[in-house]
Amino acid sequence: MRRKLLATLLGGLLGVSVCVVVAAPAQASGTLQQHAAARGKFFGNAVDSGELTDAPYRAIVASEFGQLTPGNAMKWDAIEPQPGQFNYARGDEIVNLARANGQSVRGHTLLWHSQTPGWVQNLDGAAMRAAMQNHITNVVGHYRGQLYAWDVVNEPLNEDGTLRSSFWLQRLGPGYIAEAFRAARAADPNVKLYINDYNTDGFGAKSDGMFALVQSLLQQGVPIDGVGFQSHLAVQYGFPSGMQQNLQRFANLGLDVAITELDVRMPLPADSNKIATQNTYYRNVTSACLAVTRCVGITVWGFTDRYSWIPGAFPGEGSAHLSDVNLQRKPAYTAVHDALAGGTGDTTPPTQPGTPAASAVTSSSLTLNWAASTDNVAVTGYEVYRAPGASGGTFTRVGTPTTNSFADTGLSAASTYRYYVRARDAVPNFSANSGTVSVTTLPGGGGGSCRVVYSASNWGGANGFTASVTITNTGSSAVNGWTLRFAFTAGQRVTDGWSASWSQPSGSANVSATNLSWNAVIAPGASVGIGFNGSHTGSNPAPAGFTLNNAVCS
Ligand code: XIL
Numbered sequence: 001m002r003r004k005l006l007a008t009l010l011g012g013l014l015g016v017s018v019c020v021v022v023a024a025p026a027q028a029s030g031t032l033q034q035h036a037a038a039r040g041k042f043f044g045n046a047v048d049s050g051e052l053t054d055a056p057y058r059a060i061v062a063s064e065f066g067q068l069t070p071g072n073a074m075k076w077d078a079i080e081p082q083p084g085q086f087n088y089a090r091g092d093e094i095v096n097l098a099r100a101n102g103q104s105v106r107g108h109t110l111l112w113h114s115q116t117p118g119w120v121q122n123l124d125g126a127a128m129r130a131a132m133q134n135h136i137t138n139v140v141g142h143y144r145g146q147l148y149a150w151d152v153v154n155e156p157l158n159e160d161g162t163l164r165s166s167f168w169l170q171r172l173g174p175g176y177i178a179e180a181f182r183a184a185r186a187a188d189p190n191v192k193l194y195i196n197d198y199n200t201d202g203f204g205a206k207s208d209g210m211f212a213l214v215q216s217l218l219q220q221g222v223p224i225d226g227v228g229f230q231s232h233l234a235v236q237y238g239f240p241s242g243m244q245q246n247l248q249r250f251a252n253l254g255l256d257v258a259i260t261e262l263d264v265r266m267p268l269p270a271d272s273n274k275i276a277t278q279n280t281y282y283r284n285v286t287s288a289c290l291a292v293t294r295c296v297g298i299t300v301w302g303f304t305d306r307y308s309w310i311p312g313a314f315p316g317e318g319s320a321h322l323s324d325v326n327l328q329r330k331p332a333y334t335a336v337h338d339a340l341a342g343g344t345g346d347t348t349p350p351t352q353p354g355t356p357a358a359s360a361v362t363s364s365s366l367t368l369n370w371a372a373s374t375d376n377v378a379v380t381g382y383e384v385y386r387a388p389g390a391s392g393g394t395f396t397r398v399g400t401p402t403t404n405s406f407a408d409t410g411l412s413a414a415s416t417y418r419y420y421v422r423a424r425d426a427v428p429n430f431s432a433n434s435g436t437v438s439v440t441t442l443p444g445g446g447g448g449s450c451r452v453v454y455s456a457s458n459w460g461g462a463n464g465f466t467a468s469v470t471i472t473n474t475g476s477s478a479v480n481g482w483t484l485r486f487a488f489t490a491g492q493r494v495t496d497g498w499s500a501s502w503s504q505p506s507g508s509a510n511v512s513a514t515n516l517s518w519n520a521v522i523a524p525g526a527s528v529g530i531g532f533n534g535s536h537t538g539s540n541p542a543p544a545g546f547t548l549n550n551a552v553c554s
Pocket residue numbers: 071072154230261309
């Protein structure tokens with residue numbers, strides 16, 4: 001306990017997180033399903049047959065959720081592996097389990113470009129059309145009256161919003177989607193028929209493509225009831241832009257919407273920042289659905305890291321679910337639970353912030369300022385997103401300032417970056433993204449030139465030492481904002497530091513020291529002194545080299 005306290009205290013002092021303090025589970029006043037039902041929604045989970053022999057897991061499936069989706073058991077390769085040979089055992093097992101538990105079932109999925117046998121993919125157009133009709137008629141007919149919904153067509157879109165060039169599209173033409181819905185309606189007049197995709201959760205080209213597709217289906221009189229938003233999210237990417245508003249525009253077409261496959265993965269190992277972002281994402285998805293009357297419910301794509309599709313599909317990533325491998329609830333559970341249980345009731349996001357303007361641009365840093373957002377309660381901060389290059393590239397979050405200004409450092413010389421910002425309130429609700437600004441840093445040669453003098457003195461009789469580091473700007477232009485990096489070579493650790501924000505991830509030899517506000521500027525020829533206390537075992541050699549803003553120092 002004391003070690004943990006010390007570590008937490010040190011973490012605070014150093015401005016870094018050295019231990020992950022996991023919040024206690026919520027005062028669980030009710031299950032996720034109970035709270036969701038009180039808000040007029042369901043809360044569901046995807047299950048696979050193999051897992052159901054795990055009794056503790058099965059007990060949570062029964063108690064916590066009001067809806068089940070078979071993760072794989074109703075896909076074409078599971079249900080019709082050979083032409084005309086239908087195998088309903090695994091699907092029936094889940095339908096029967098749901099019935100015993102009083103849960104509804106979302107059928108998943110009739111047509112997909114994946115997990116469809118080769119014999120289907122190799123058919124010519126006429127034969128494929130007949131196979132599609134036969135499959136839908138049989139499968140939907142088998143489950144007629146027993147399911148809440150079917151994902152009729154899964155993942156039909158490319159990232160740019162155009163139709164995915166699947167074998168369905170190639171052989172049957174774009175009309176295959178309408179044909180599939182009509183066949184499904186003919187086989188079950190009451191089940192809700194959904195189209196389902198990923199990366200359509202927020203505004204963007206793909207979501208616009210889905211919107212246009214659904215509008216056109218409606219205009220053609222195609223029997224479609226709902227749009228599924230998979231919501232496979234990841235902490236290293238921004239939260240989907242305007243998710244609530246995006247769901248609402250589909251609802252405004254007179255359709256149901258549902259979150260169908262929610263998970264929030266992270267690059268491993270987990271740390272407290274990633275966990276905090278994960279909690280926020282889970283809470284925001286929940287809040288977005290709650291705020292849209294026609295959002296009928298949320299399904300998580302697995303609730304425990306014990307059975308997760310993420311490590312297989314995204315190597316190096318994981319920890320994506322509400323419970324850990326021991327089925328212990330994580331803070332994400334609390335976030336969802338508390339959002340369902342009422343939260344603050346504030347669903348109004350801050351107004352859109354102004355497009356950032358760049359100033360104080362050097363070869364490695366710049367400052368952004370933007371017109372502030374307003375909120376019905378209060379703006380609690382902003383998120384700054386950056387993508388490399390003048391186009392393309394992925395936006396990642398680089399800062400979370402509490403005011404409408406942000407200094408970005410560690411940039412490459414003569415390089416273009418794009419930035420946008422968004423505001424948040426305490427819930428948090430997120431504003432729409434600002435416009436994007438494109439900025440090019442100055443040519444190098446100035447800010448990168450540096451000299452570092454390092455000296456360390458060991459404490460007599462103990463494994464401690466004190467080091468001082470003097471950084472000199474040997475270039476001809478001022479450095480404005482800096483990060484010094486070096487690596488220990490003999491297992492030393494920084495225990496506390498001064499005159500910079502020091503960080504050394506646990507288990508890593510790499511140390512970084514970032515300027516404080518008062519020593520951000522190093523004029524040409526000027527020096528700043530910083531230092532730290534460290535620990536060592538055995539010898540205590542000086543680091544082999546130093547970089548300042550990623551440029552090597554002499
Ligand atoms: C995944 C399953 O969870 C995995 O077990 C399987 O190996 C691959 O498919 N979008 C979907 C789901 O619509 O069907 C996918 O399920 C996950 C992505």
